[in-house]
Structure formats: C-alpha cells, structure tokens
Amino acid sequence: MRWRAAKWFLIYLASGCLLVAGLDDVWVELRAPRFVVHGHSAVLRCDHNVQPDTLYKVVFFKSGQRIMQYVQGRDPPFEVYNFTGADINLIMLKPTAITLEKMDFSAAGPYACEIALDIPLYSKASKIHELSVIVRQKHRPRIKIKHKKLSSYEDLEASCQSAAAYPAPHLTWLINNVKVDEKLTVPHGTVSSHKYHHGMPLSFTNSSLHFPLSSLQLFPNQTVDITCLSTIPSYPTLGEGYADVQNNTVTVNVVRMEPTPTQLPVRIINLDNSSCSLAINYILMGVLILSLTCVTFGVRS
Template structure:
C-alpha cells in the first residue's frame, strides 16, 4: 500500500470516528464565497467553505492576489496571524477561522482572492479556486435615449441612440422593444467615452450604443406606439448569486404611422360631354377653312 493509500485508510478511520466528513482526500473540497462586485468604500465578507469537520481543521489561510492576508492555526496563542491587506481594512470583531470581513475597500482591493485549509492528521492541505472581486462605482444617472425621428413609418427602421450614465467600470447596454430583447445584430456599439467627472481619483466612463430596428417585423397596425427600453448594467451579465451589481433602465415611446402606397398607374382625365362637343365643332370649322383655301388639295 502506497503513502496515499495509507492516508486514505487513516482518513477513513477518522471518518468512522466522526471526526471528518469525507472518506478520501479526493472527496475534500474547499471554496471561497463572497461578492463578485463591491461598491467603492463598502465592505465584503469572504467565507472559506469546505466539507471537513471543524474539529479536524488545523489551519486556514486567506490570500489576496497570491499574498497571505490572514492565517488561523488551531492551538496557537493567539490563533490568528494578520498580514497587510491592500486597499482595505480587516474588521477584527468579525474575524472567524473561516470568515473574514474587509471594510472600506478601495479600487486597489480589486483582484483575486482564495483560501486554503489544512489537516494535521493526516497531513493534507487544499486551496480553493480564485474568486475575482471588482470594486466599482455605481452609475450616476439612468441611461438616456434619443430618437432620430418623432414619428416612424411602419415600413422603415427605428433608429435610436442610448448613452449610459458615467460609472466604473463602464456599464453594458442592452436594447428591448416592447419588453423583448433586441438581437445584437440590430445594434451598433460605439464603445465607451470618458466622462468629465471622477470618483476619488478614478475616471468614470459612459457607454454608447445605436439601435437600427426594422419596424415591419412587428406587423404594426396604424398609429400604434412602440416601447423602446435601454438597460444599463454592471456587469454585462447577472452573476449566479448576486444578480447584477448595478442596473438602471429608461423606456421611451415612439409613434408609428402607416405610409400609403404610391399609385400604380397614371391618373385619367375625365372630360365632360359639353367640352367634347365644343372640340368637335372647332375641328369641323378648321377642316372647312382648309378646303376653302385649298380647293384642289395640296
């Protein structure tokens, strides 16, 4: 039996005695849980989740961008060892072996976080996957929509422009027509523009997007209105546990009109019978004059 088999056998004995919840090293898992986005100068609680019995847990270490920020060792006095945290303060009153809370998080606190657990008997350690945290600035106002025309014909394309409020990072824009998401192929992204304002030294940016939507795809009836919504979010997608970190939207109504089709033939001029009789008399008189002037032909 190799060393790994020996460890698994000892781990199985510990499991049978109730000291640990797993039967082999491959069954041990560890995961760092925390918010994906944190508002500037707010706090975040990070938890090192695992499936090891707390009585068997010997050591827990938290990392920020690969550097230690806290180490807990069972049986030591004091059990906690704290290190420098970039861009944040650690709240000591909330400190636990598998939980830390970072407060007043600055932009430099953004980065990758992880945690590691270790067992003393048997000797074993495992580190979690990295968890990305982004310190951000909320949007300063709702997105603004500008329609190219006041009235849109149902046979034409609806053209509009949307610009988000300034934020950090720049928001993502999504278009909706009558509460249905617009195909991105009908939108024209123009990237981001720097805003004139800053937030604690961090430059803010706004996002711009154009819409070019064919109204004939809606099969509108005459004088029907269309609702146009611009959704501005940070991030571009909702995370599994937190949803959107910041979301604002604006909806405007566009009037539509049906354009009458052009005539398919030239107009016909209708002449009254009286006018026809007058024209015949004039023609007969002209013929008589010609005969009198030229009695023998041309």
C-alpha cells in the same frame, strides 16, 4: 513495550491511510461577491466539507499574499497580515470568514483560501475568485430618437449614452421589452468622461440602434417602447444579478401605412329617372331602325 509502541504506530498509520483514501472527496470554495461598490464592505467565506475537529488551519490570500490565518489551538488563534485597500474587521473574525470594510480600488484582485489538516498532513486550496470594486451610475442612460413619429415601413433610428461609471457600463437595447438582435445595434465603445471618483477615471458607453419597424406586427396608430438598459456587468451573475443597473424608456408613435391599391379607381355616375328614360328611348329607336333596315335589305335580295 516495544511491541505496544509498534502496535499503536501501526494503528496510527492505518487510520492515516484511511483518512488519505477519503481526502479525494474534500472540497474547498471561497464564496465572495464578484463586485463591491467602492467604500462598501464584503464578506469572504472559506467553505469546505471537513469536520471542524479535524480542521487545523485556514488561510485567506489576496494576490498570493496572506491576509489572515487561523490556527486551531493557538493563542490567539487569528493572525492578521498587512493588507492595503480595505480594513479587516477584527471583531467579526471567524475561523472560516473575514469581513473587509471600506474597500478601495486596490482591494480588487484575485482571492483564495486554503485549509489544512493535522492528521494526516494535508492541505487544499480553493479556486481563484476575482473581486472587482466598482463605481455606480448616478443617473439613467440618455436616449435620443431621430423621429418620434414614424410609418410602419420606416427604420427606427436611436442613440443611447450611459452615465459615467467604473468600469464603463454595458448597453442593451429592448423593443417592447424584447431584447434586440445585436446585428441591429452599433456599439461605439467607451469614452472618458473626464470625471474621477477617488482618483479613478470614469467612462461612459455609446450605442446606436437601426430597427426596421416592418418586422413588428403593428396595429394602426400603435406605440412602440424603446428601452436602453445600462448594466455592470454585461450579464447578470448567478445568484447576484447585476451589480449596477439603470434603464430608460422612450415611446414612439407608429402610423400604419395602407398598401397602394392595385386597381384603378372607377367613377360611378348617378343618372336621374328622366335621363335614364331618354337614354332607353334612344336605344330602343336605334334597335328598331336597325331591324327595319335588315328586313328591307332582306326583301330586295
């Protein structure tokens, strides 16, 4: 009996060692949106590559505190903890997914998940995932153009102001749908709008543009489209795009100025036939008199 028990113990250790050797390939990732509109819901998934029958426990964290725990074989298997800022949908609970509803600003912060195995004892946590709760813009950005009709050698001067939002939107300028070099823009920062959304102060962003039209290949009387793009965040996230985007476009008429001529203008006088004949006769008479004079002086000499 002792030998049989020892034999099974050695088999157990051997299987455990084999599992431990393969645990280096285990990965865990929390998949969730980066931005959620205030009052909306979000689904958090704890993805992993562990076989379901070897999975013992899954835990979701927010700011290092447990918000939900699943333990295989326990009755009930789910345990929900006190969580402020959102409601956990109990009907949609899954071993590796939770749904947060009616998200408030206090629900924003760092989230993570962790999985655990029973044999062998092993646990691994995901990387931290930052989640933000935002307030969308309610209207397009406003563009002001100093002059809506310019020559092709002038500088285009414009200003843009976003709508109030949280966080303050990021402004990007485009000329004819091409992003303008940031060296030609002047950011003026964010300003409080004195508006609130459920207690959260909203802000807007200002920016100005100084663009040389001479850098464009323009045709006579061509129009130029100036676009102000207002987004949250400043760059689209992979697979999600912008969390909020608004844009506005204004058209400016550009008059192409022709270069100043380098030669002085020449005035051409049209002479009628009689005037031309009279002038020719005077020229011939002058030539004849000059010839006779030369002959006379030649004989005397």
